[in-house]
Amino acid sequence: MNGIHDLGGMTCFGPILREENEPVFHAPWERRVFAMTMLTMGVVDTLDAFRHAIERMDPVHYLTSTYYEHWLAALETLLLEHGLVTAEELATGTVRTPVTSPRSPLPPEAMVAIVRRGVPANRPADQRTPRFRPGDQVIARNLHPIGHTRLPRYVRGKRGVIARVHGTFVYPDTNAHGGGEQPQPVYSVCFMARELWGPSAAERDRLYIDLWEDYLQEA
Amino acid sequence: MNGIHDLGGMTCFGPILREENEPVFHAPWERRVFAMTMLTMGVVDTLDAFRHAIERMDPVHYLTSTYYEHWLAALETLLLEHGLVTAEELATGTVRTPVTSPRSPLPPEAMVAIVRRGVPANRPADQRTPRFRPGDQVIARNLHPIGHTRLPRYVRGKRGVIARVHGTFVYPDTNAHGGGEQPQPVYSVCFMARELWGPSAAERDRLYIDLWEDYLQEA
Amino acid sequence: MNSEHGHGHHRAGPDPRTESHLTPEQTQALEARVQALEAVLVAKGFVSPATLDALASLYEHDIGPMNGAKVVARAWVDPAYKQRLLTDATAAIAELGFGGLQGEHMVVVENTPTVHNVVVCTLCSCYPWPVLGLPPTWYKSAAYRSRVVIDPRGVLREFGLELPESVEVRVWDSSAELRYMVLPERPAGTEGMSEAELAALVTRDAMIGVAKVCVKSDRA
Amino acid sequence: MNSEHGHGHHRAGPDPRTESHLTPEQTQALEARVQALEAVLVAKGFVSPATLDALASLYEHDIGPMNGAKVVARAWVDPAYKQRLLTDATAAIAELGFGGLQGEHMVVVENTPTVHNVVVCTLCSCYPWPVLGLPPTWYKSAAYRSRVVIDPRGVLREFGLELPESVEVRVWDSSAELRYMVLPERPAGTEGMSEAELAALVTRDAMIGVAKVCVKSDRA
Numbered sequence: 001m002n003g004i005h006d007l008g009g010m011t012c013f014g015p016i017l018r019e020e021n022e023p024v025f026h027a028p029w030e031r032r033v034f035a036m037t038m039l040t041m042g043v044v045d046t047l048d049a050f051r052h053a054i055e056r057m058d059p060v061h062y063l064t065s066t067y068y069e070h071w072l073a074a075l076e077t078l079l080l081e082h083g084l085v086t087a088e089e090l091a092t093g094t095v096r097t098p099v100t101s102p103r104s105p106l107p108p109e110a111m112v113a114i115v116r117r118g119v120p121a122n123r124p125a126d127q128r129t130p131r132f133r134p135g136d137q138v139i140a141r142n143l144h145p146i147g148h149t150r151l152p153r154y155v156r157g158k159r160g161v162i163a164r165v166h167g168t169f170v171y172p173d174t175n176a177h178g179g180g181e182q183p184q185p186v187y188s189v190c191f192m193a194r195e196l197w198g199p200s201a202a203e204r205d206r207l208y209i210d211l212w213e214d215y216l217q218e219a
Numbered sequence: 220m221n222g223i224h225d226l227g228g229m230t231c232f233g234p235i236l237r238e239e240n241e242p243v244f245h246a247p248w249e250r251r252v253f254a255m256t257m258l259t260m261g262v263v264d265t266l267d268a269f270r271h272a273i274e275r276m277d278p279v280h281y282l283t284s285t286y287y288e289h290w291l292a293a294l295e296t297l298l299l300e301h302g303l304v305t306a307e308e309l310a311t312g313t314v315r316t317p318v319t320s321p322r323s324p325l326p327p328e329a330m331v332a333i334v335r336r337g338v339p340a341n342r343p344a345d346q347r348t349p350r351f352r353p354g355d356q357v358i359a360r361n362l363h364p365i366g367h368t369r370l371p372r373y374v375r376g377k378r379g380v381i382a383r384v385h386g387t388f389v390y391p392d393t394n395a396h397g398g399g400e401q402p403q404p405v406y407s408v409c410f411m412a413r414e415l416w417g418p419s420a421a422e423r424d425r426l427y428i429d430l431w432e433d434y435l436q437e438a
Numbered sequence: 439m440n441s442e443h444g445h446g447h448h449r450a451g452p453d454p455r456t457e458s459h460l461t462p463e464q465t466q467a468l469e470a471r472v473q474a475l476e477a478v479l480v481a482k483g484f485v486s487p488a489t490l491d492a493l494a495s496l497y498e499h500d501i502g503p504m505n506g507a508k509v510v511a512r513a514w515v516d517p518a519y520k521q522r523l524l525t526d527a528t529a530a531i532a533e534l535g536f537g538g539l540q541g542e543h544m545v546v547v548e549n550t551p552t553v554h555n556v557v558v559c560t561l562c563s564c565y566p567w568p569v570l571g572l573p574p575t576w577y578k579s580a581a582y583r584s585r586v587v588i589d590p591r592g593v594l595r596e597f598g599l600e601l602p603e604s605v606e607v608r609v610w611d612s613s614a615e616l617r618y619m620v621l622p623e624r625p626a627g628t629e630g631m632s633e634a635e636l637a638a639l640v641t642r643d644a645m646i647g648v649a650k651v652c653v654k655s656d657r658a
Numbered sequence: 659m660n661s662e663h664g665h666g667h668h669r670a671g672p673d674p675r676t677e678s679h680l681t682p683e684q685t686q687a688l689e690a691r692v693q694a695l696e697a698v699l700v701a702k703g704f705v706s707p708a709t710l711d712a713l714a715s716l717y718e719h720d721i722g723p724m725n726g727a728k729v730v731a732r733a734w735v736d737p738a739y740k741q742r743l744l745t746d747a748t749a750a751i752a753e754l755g756f757g758g759l760q761g762e763h764m765v766v767v768e769n770t771p772t773v774h775n776v777v778v779c780t781l782c783s784c785y786p787w788p789v790l791g792l793p794p795t796w797y798k799s800a801a802y803r804s805r806v807v808i809d810p811r812g813v814l815r816e817f818g819l820e821l822p823e824s825v826e827v828r829v830w831d832s833s834a835e836l837r838y839m840v841l842p843e844r845p846a847g848t849e850g851m852s853e854a855e856l857a858a859l860v861t862r863d864a865m866i867g868v869a870k871v872c873v874k875s876d877r878a
Binding site for chain 3: 224254262303304312326327329340370371385421423427
């Protein structure tokens, strides 16, 4: 989806406002939203579906709400869409429908262990042999999918060079929509700033971005 | 400027809401803003500067305010920037500084005559011979100027064909910033939908857009 | 894929997609702000209230899609006029007495059984005022401006117009000072109609290209 | 050109550019909404309050930029470690006991006198949690995400970092599941410092790439 979240290259948002001694959370609700989202991730839906739920926010709501409100909106959206909660339950905090969690709640030690261990998104490399090698010239495809993608608009159609082969990773474009993981190679692709932004960019500057193989074609 | 106004190709704004039997103006203030803007156009600044003043609105304000509020914001911005009014005058409606209009207010008949006659933006063709002819292949340059431009992001870097030579017109990129009219040829350029939007676009569909010569290069 | 927006809870504010959904408080604040601006501009000699009124009245009463409809009807009944209209629209439109601001450089594009045209201005909301009047809110909305260039068939479907794959869709983005009007197809069953009757069939939306001209059912 | 935003009069609402400028009413509404959600998720067996607390506490106390600073300091004092860090960052970071969520696939990029690196996630706000903790609000802001890719030197200037033309700027957009950390240059005048002293100099901003590491003046 060509959404408001795809911000790269816009120049209209004014100065970058910084906060001195910023706390990790600004309010108790942020702290709870962070933890609830993390605890239900993978149970309610995939990380990719969660990102896409944020992307589906109304653009004005997206721009006027803060980061953890994005998370809150996305978590509520997915819970509702999967029928795990009702709008009435969210409004009242009172549960009318049977308990639906597919697993019992994680105890603290188990969650801490997950945090420490992580949830890798790479997969065995034998599923698909990488088509490209470092130094290969590629063009980011000019794709405009209706759904989720991690191919931002500003690199589409641009010519770059494979800088590194990162391995084989879950493909977000399918995984966000219940289409399965369909793992494929991910590359670090290097674009010259002038290729992306024209002659006003600095001559030697570069941008590196990680792109799935299906986002790329031979140059 | 790569601003929020450059909307072409975004797909996140939901359905198109229509109003049955829509009035020309929804409220008296819209009617006055429309007329005040038209009456001061060319006196306060150029149409191009006015468009750029709208483009400089805060993105959220731009998306949450209606069309004539855009006009109102831009008119106020230009009046303030040119020192023709003060913020206090706008807040109070009471004038503290001397009258500054460079000409006396137009009487109704004179304004009606301007409406009927128009204010052409074309200029004598002898200033610059068109570089391109119908049928020529061109590429829209990948320009990302800081200021005003009428080259939208979605055609930058794309290959099209000159469909028609429209004549010689005032160049907005300079005229919006006090850089003079610098007239140059304007072309109707035809792009295949798939060139712009990739394989998911309909094969035979096309987009025509009017581009100034400095936006184009030989393909 | 679910293309709906996410779960609601939007902050209070006007719906940016419609012009008529300001709250009374917002309208009141805007009225006051605009009155102050007018007082300042009048006091400084930039504008006179009588001229403001005269100008706005023109677009409320004299200048609107009824003008474009006359142009379309003339083109339907007069092949030579149609030829002139498609070759030099500004001059042909002036023959009927229309022209002026935001119509100084007109282009008319013709719908046929194999080509459908639709007009937009993605960067602001340019529109051919002398023949269509001031644009409707939807034409100025982010939803229309953003999507009609990338998904014209989907947008037209929302307007109730389903085009077969065999029809070529041409989108015209009014990025310069040219202004575009669509010459719709003359509908079947109108052979005996007068030019005035034909003009009465022609809608604003058909001249933007988001609708076809239909013979109204009460005439059939 | 005036790059300031136009004349004010914005509608009431939070400043989208900072996280801490919600009105008390907005915060209250969000608190109520989140409490309701938590009550539902607890009742349905999705989460337990004790686990929510334990998880949030980790990021308040244990996981933050002090971890990344230790990695940087080690790389400064141990050339073999630095080599491992630049070759397989995930494994090298794990040597110091750090890793896990949002750091499963780490890449460390090295600043030198001729190359300056800066990290962003334009599409959301991906960030290397195990070494830097949760991201600051500015990193998640539309202003930073949009502009650092097209105008990195201008953004760095806003952060007080003016880079000569001769330095190559490399922007890293974290669009996939790789997470990036910058290895800043070791500042001059730190030759006698211990690894712990060096770690105390290393800031979060330097590891994102929007600042350099400086010797604090009270140490000089």
